[in-house]
Structures are given as structure tokens and as C-alpha cells.
Amino acid sequence: MTRVLSAPLEVSFDYTRSLGPVLSGFMTGLRDRTVLGSRTTDGRVVVPPLEYDPTTHEALSELVPVSSVGTVQTWTWVSEPVRDQPLDRPFAFALVLLDGADTPILHALDAPYDELRTGMRVQVRWVDEPQGHITDIACFEPASLVEPDVSASERRVETTEPVTGIITPVNLDYLYEASPEESAFFRGLAEGRLLGQRCPKCQKVYVPPRGACPVDGVPTTDEVELPDRGIVTTFCIVNVPFLGQKIEIPYVSAYILLEGADIGFLHLIQGVAADEVRMGMRVEAVWKPRDQWGTTVENIEYFRPTGEPDADYETFKDHL
Amino acid sequence: MRDVAVVGFAQRTMPQFDGSPTMVELLVPLFADLWEQTGWTKSDIGFWCSGSSDYLAGRSFSFVSAVDAIGTIPPVNESHVEMDAAWALYEAWVKIQTGEVDTALVYGFGKSSAGVLRRVLALQLDPYLLTPLWPDAVSLAALQARAGIDRGLWDEKALAEVVASYSGAEVADLLAEPMFADPLRKHDCARVTDGAGALILAAGDRARDVRERPAWITGFEHRVDTQSLGLRDLTVSPSTRGAAAPLDLGGLEIAELHAPFSHQELILRTELGIGAEVAVNPSGGVLQSNPMFSAGAIRIGEAAARIWDGTASKTLAHATSGPALQQNLLCLMEAK
Numbered sequence: 001m002t003r004v005l006s007a008p009l010e011v012s013f014d015y016t017r018s019l020g021p022v023l024s025g026f027m028t029g030l031r032d033r034t035v036l037g038s039r040t041t042d043g044r045v046v047v048p049p050l051e052y053d054p055t056t057h058e059a060l061s062e063l064v065p066v067s068s069v070g071t072v073q074t075w076t077w078v079s080e081p082v083r084d085q086p087l088d089r090p091f092a093f094a095l096v097l098l099d100g101a102d103t104p105i106l107h108a109l110d111a112p113y114d115e116l117r118t119g120m121r122v123q124v125r126w127v128d129e130p131q132g133h134i135t136d137i138a139c140f141e142p143a144s145l146v147e148p149d150v151s152a153s154e155r156r157v158e159t160t161e162p163v164t165g166i167i168t169p170v171n172l173d174y175l176y177e178a179s180p181e182e183s184a185f186f187r188g189l190a191e192g193r194l195l196g197q198r199c200p201k202c203q204k205v206y207v208p209p210r211g212a213c214p215v216d217g218v219p220t221t222d223e224v225e226l227p228d229r230g231i232v233t234t235f236c237i238v239n240v241p242f243l244g245q246k247i248e249i250p251y252v253s254a255y256i257l258l259e260g261a262d263i264g265f266l267h268l269i270q271g272v273a274a275d276e277v278r279m280g281m282r283v284e285a286v287w288k289p290r291d292q293w294g295t296t297v298e299n300i301e302y303f304r305p306t307g308e309p310d311a312d313y314e315t316f317k318d319h320l
Numbered sequence: 321m322r323d324v325a326v327v328g329f330a331q332r333t334m335p336q337f338d339g340s341p342t343m344v345e346l347l348v349p350l351f352a353d354l355w356e357q358t359g360w361t362k363s364d365i366g367f368w369c370s371g372s373s374d375y376l377a378g379r380s381f382s383f384v385s386a387v388d389a390i391g392t393i394p395p396v397n398e399s400h401v402e403m404d405a406a407w408a409l410y411e412a413w414v415k416i417q418t419g420e421v422d423t424a425l426v427y428g429f430g431k432s433s434a435g436v437l438r439r440v441l442a443l444q445l446d447p448y449l450l451t452p453l454w455p456d457a458v459s460l461a462a463l464q465a466r467a468g469i470d471r472g473l474w475d476e477k478a479l480a481e482v483v484a485s486y487s488g489a490e491v492a493d494l495l496a497e498p499m500f501a502d503p504l505r506k507h508d509c510a511r512v513t514d515g516a517g518a519l520i521l522a523a524g525d526r527a528r529d530v531r532e533r534p535a536w537i538t539g540f541e542h543r544v545d546t547q548s549l550g551l552r553d554l555t556v557s558p559s560t561r562g563a564a565a566p567l568d569l570g571g572l573e574i575a576e577l578h579a580p581f582s583h584q585e586l587i588l589r590t591e592l593g594i595g596a597e598v599a600v601n602p603s604g605g606v607l608q609s610n611p612m613f614s615a616g617a618i619r620i621g622e623a624a625a626r627i628w629d630g631t632a633s634k635t636l637a638h639a640t641s642g643p644a645l646q647q648n649l650l651c652l653m654e655a656k
Contacts, residue, residue: 078459094463
């Protein structure tokens with residue numbers, strides 16, 4: 001048995017960003033198959049454009065078109081591409097100085113490894129349907145392949161509305177490992193047991209167990225098995241739908257202080273109308289059928305009221 | 321200015337840490353080590369500051385969970401930076417300079433092995449123009465390495481010599497290895513490392529109480545270069561040069577440089593004007609061990625420890641953050 005439990009974890013979300021006037025102009029240009037740069041106060045053309053002058057810090061507003069053909073200033077070969085890069089087979093990243101620009105732009109370059117060199121001439125390869133995003137440039141390619149796209153203005157798409165925002169999906173892949181204490185807790189759950197740990201210094205019992213007692217900063221060493229019943233200390237009624245929600249709203253999410261524990265245990269309260277849940281209510285776990293158990297807190301479907309009289313506030317006021 | 325010294329240092333690094341992203345299990349023994357070094361307890365610490373990033377291992381609010389390792393009841397005076405803990409140390413140093421506190425404990429931690437580190441680091445780039453392309457950290461460093469080769473500032477052999485100076489490998493053998501991100505080979509890139517580091521700062525008599533030879537901070541500077549890669553001359557490091565300008569580096573004996581790629585050590589040596597009389601990276605440097613969010617702070621700890629043990633009387637530590645040496649910090653320490 002390994003020391004800790006692990007599982008793949010994928011974190012995915014979209015960054016939805018509004019654009020200021022400069023980047024809006026740049027992205028709109030890309031949608032229309034034109035690369036734009038900004039002119040700085042010293043007369044240089046910077047691509048991609050800057051919102052503020054790097055020397056005087058003045059706001060920059062003048063956008064000027066540059067060529068979609070340029071020269072490689074430096075490059076590297078991505079021998080092992082990672083997820084979501086512009087190409088899913090080995091390719092180059094390069095800083096390319098477009099004709100008419102004074103600073104280079106970073107992008108992928110699709111060219112054979114043995115033909116790559118600093119100084120090589122390359123051109124933009126546009127995607128079929130530009131949207132107003134940096135990925136409208138699919139990549140650069142050697143300039144000799146096809147005629148460069150010089151007549152961009154004649155090929156503008158119908159819309160003239162400026163691009164005012166971008167959406168960038170982010171997908172991150174991890175191998176998530178639980179701490180040794182959490183692993184013991186999850187392994188206990190797979191056997192229908194609730195395992196906490198006691199701080200050797202202050203004697204407080206934590207469930208799920210933590211790597212250290214948050215009061216004393218020392219490892220919690222002694223294992224303590226806890227009953228699957230306790231009291232609701234505090235709770236909230238969830239009325240807001242959100243992505244990935246598994247339970248019908250409204251539902252009650254509560255801190256349950258298991259008997260003998262010193263910290264609330266987060267779980268669901270069901271088997272009672274949401275508006276009848278109250279602080280001090282005594283509850284017990286409702287487990288899924290044993291053949292569905294795993295190393296997960298979902299083995300407990302929810303907690304339900306036991307019907308016993310509520311606990312006195314004085315008995316749990318220190319655990320809120 | 322108040323006299324402030326580094327008086328405690330502990331670290332733990334490994335290729336792969338089998339534990340939670342909050343790394344509480346790793347931090348507790350590090351803090352215990354610091355209490356042993358100083359004879360202090362947590363109540364002696366006036367300010368706590370940490371460096372970490374949730375993106376590294378995909379655990380939200382990991383820095384909040386990590387404070388369990390401190391024991392925060394009653395509450396402590398605490399802060400966090402999403403940077404290497406060297407910058408957390410800078411914040412702590414400023415806090416002590418304000419006179420509000422006399423002591424600080426600074427720590428950094430990171431579990432880089434949980435994801436694909438070079439890819440995760442694309443999230444620190446311009447979110448409009450760069451992150452959508454996922455330019456990985458190794459590729460960006462490789463663009464910098466080639467720019468220097470093209471300009472004649474170094475060659476592949478010079479990079480291999482940097483690597484060989486730490487690993488003891490033969491330069492010819494290193495050059496026979498395949499390219500990973502041409503012109504960089506895998507050995508030119510710091511190994512993915514998990515780990516944590518922790519340091520204690522103290523002012524005046526509090527420092528003298530703990531160490532016979534405290535490592536007094538006589539200069540602490542950091543600078544950043546533009547986030548626009550195209551605007552940078554990647555073969556030089558103006559931010560390093562700018563940070564060094566106010567420092568008196570005369571008589572420097574040891575420099576601990578945070579250069580996660582072999583060619584970056586050459587850039588740093590040039591910008592800092594480091595000559596043959598200065599021992600560079602007696603700790604072994606970061607090519608073998610580069611725990612994200614603590615490697616820079618660990619350089620400061622290593623340089624401080626050489627003052628404590630009498631090996632040197634003037635040492636410099638450098639930390640970097642961001643793509644291709646974008647941000648650089650220098651901490652100069654001296655015996656008195």
C-alpha cells in the first residue's frame with residue numbers, strides 16, 4: 001500500500017476577459033487578418049501593441065498595420081509538445097520580427113526541424129475562421145510556401161463590430177495526492193469508519209484529520225474513531241445553481257459536529273425540509289449500500305435528523 | 321535603517337513529495353528545525369510570510385491550509401506572496417524596517433511534480449497574448465539561450481561547462497546528449513523538484529541572541545523587466561543589473577545564484593560582475609534542485625549559513641521569478 005491516496009484531477013475554466021481600446025484594436029485586426037502594432041513615443045512600432053509607452057508611460061492609441069511576413073530572431077524546437085500548444089506534434093516557438101515592426105512577436109512556427117535557422121523568412125498562417133484572438137494566427141510557416149496574405153483589407157469579413165473580449169479556456173491536469181492523515185481518513189471511510197486524529201498537546205480531535213493541529217502547529221498523532229452522529233452547528237441553504245451541481249436546490253450544507261470531535265464536518269442534511277434545519281439539531285449519517293463504498297466521503301449520502309431533542313447552544317458555542 | 325539578520329534556515333527538497341499540496345506535513349518539521357536552531361517558539365515570531373502558488377498542484381487556498389503548520393490560535397500576523405519566498409522575505413524585511421515587529425518567519429513551498437511544471441508556468445504570462453499559446457517555461461528559456469548563441473555571447477559548450485561544474489560529468493558526454501528544447505538539453509534545465517524552505521529574520525539584539533555571527537542584511541533589492549517578451553533583450557538582465565547597482569559587491573566571497581537554466585548563470589555572472597575570486601553556488605546551485613517558490617529563498621539561507629559558520633564574511637544571494645529571468649532579487653549579507 002502506498003503512503004497516500006492519489007487520483008487524477010483536472011481543473012478547467014475559461015478566462016473571460018474584456019479588452020481595452022488597444023488590445024480590442026489588435027484582436028479586431030486579427031479577425032480581419034491584419035497584424036497591428038502600436039507606435040511608441042520614440043517612433044518604434046511594437047507588435048503586439050502596448051497600452052502604455054515603456055519609457056514615458058503615456059497611453060498609446062495609434063495602431064499601425066505591419067506585414068504578415070517577417071524574420072525569425074530566435075527559435076527553439078518543442079520536441080515534446082504539451083497540451084493546448086498551437087501544434088500537437090513537434091514544432092518550433094519563435095520570436096518573429098514582422099516587416100514594418102521594431103519588436104518581435106512570439107508564436108509557433110511550423111517548419112521542418114532541419115530547416116530552422118535564425119534569419120529565416122516566415123509568414124503568418126491564418127486559421128480558416130478568425131475570431132479575434134491571438135490563436136487566429138495558427139502559426140508561422142516558411143515564407144516561400146504560398147503567396148503571403150497582403151491584401152487583407154480586401155478580404156475583410158462582413159462584420160465591422162470591434163472585438164471587445166476574449167475567452168481563453170484553461171485546462172490543467174494534475175495527479176492529486178491526499179496527505180497521509182487524509183489518506184487514513186478516506187481508507188477508513190471505505191470500511192464504513194470515521195477516523196479523526198487527536199492533537200497530543202491540546203487534545204482536540206479533528207475530523208477529517210489535518211497535517212497539523214491548527215492551534216499548536218504539531219502533528220496530530222493519535223487516531224480516534226468517531227460515531228456517525230452529531231449535531232448541526234451551522235448551516236446554509238443553497239439556492240444558487242452552479243456548474244457541476246449534483247443535488248436539486250434548495251438543499252442544506254451543514255457543519256456537523258460528530259460526537260467527540262472538536263471541529264465541524266461538512267456534509268449535507270436531507271430527510272427534512274430545508275427551512276426546518278436548525279442549529280443544535282441532532283443528526284445521523286445515512287450510508288449508501290456497502291457495495292457502493294469507496295475511499296470517498298460520498299459513502300455517506302447525507303445526514304438526517306434523529307428526532308432527539310436539540311443540543312443546548314452552550315454545548316457547541318465553542319465550535320462555531 | 322534597522323539592522324536585520326538572517327538567523328534561521330531549514331529546507332527539505334526531493335524529486336517527488338508523496339503528500340498533500342498544502343505540504344503541511346513538510347512544513348511542520350522545518351519549523352521544528354527552526355525552533356531548535358533559535359531556541360524560540362512561535363510566540364517569538366512577530367510576522368509570518370509565505371510564498372506559494374495554488375496553480376502548481378491544483379489545490380485552491382493551499383497557502384491558507386498551510387498555516388495549520390504554524391498553529392494560528394491565537395491569530396498571527398501573517399501575509400503571503402504568489403512568488404518565490406525570497407520576495408516574502410523581502411516583505412518581512414520591510415515589515416521589520418517599519419518597526420512594527422522585530423522578528424519574522426518566512427517560508428515557501430511547492431509541489432511541482434503534481435502537474436506538468438513547464439506548462440503550468442505558462443499561466444504566469446500575459447493572459448491575452450501569450451498564455452493562450454501555452455509557451456512552456458523551457459521553450460522561453462531556450463529562446464533566450466539561442467539569442468545568446470546567435471550573438472556570440474556563449475555556445476553549447478559553455479552551457480555544458482556550467483552543467484559539468486555541478487554534476488562532474490564530462491563536457492563531451494553532455495554535448496552528446498540529445499536536444500530537448502534546442503539549444504537546451506535536459507541537463508541544461510533545472511530538475512523538477514518538490515520542496516520547502518523556511519528562514520527566520522531578526523533585528524538587532526534579537527539576532528545577536530540567536531547567532532554568534534548573524535548574517536546581517538546590508539543590501540536588499542529587487543527589480544522586474546517588462547512582461548512583453550518582444551521588448552526585452554533576452555541576452556541581458558537589466559533587472560539584475562538594476563538591483564545590483566545600489567549594492568557594494570566589493571570583497572564578495574560567495575554568490576548563490578538562482579539560475580534554473582545553465583545559460584542564465586552566464587547572464588547573471590556578467591550582470592553582477594562576478595570574477596574568479598567569488599565562489600559561485602557552493603550549495604550546488606539549482607540545476608539539481610529547484611523547488612518552485614522556495615529555491616530563491618533557499619539561496620538566501622545557503623548564503624546566510626556560510627556567514628554563520630565562518631566560511632565567509634560577505635555573501636550574496638540571488639532569486640529569480642517569471643519567464644527567462646524576468647524578475648530578480650539580490651540579498652547581500654555580511655558578518656559584523
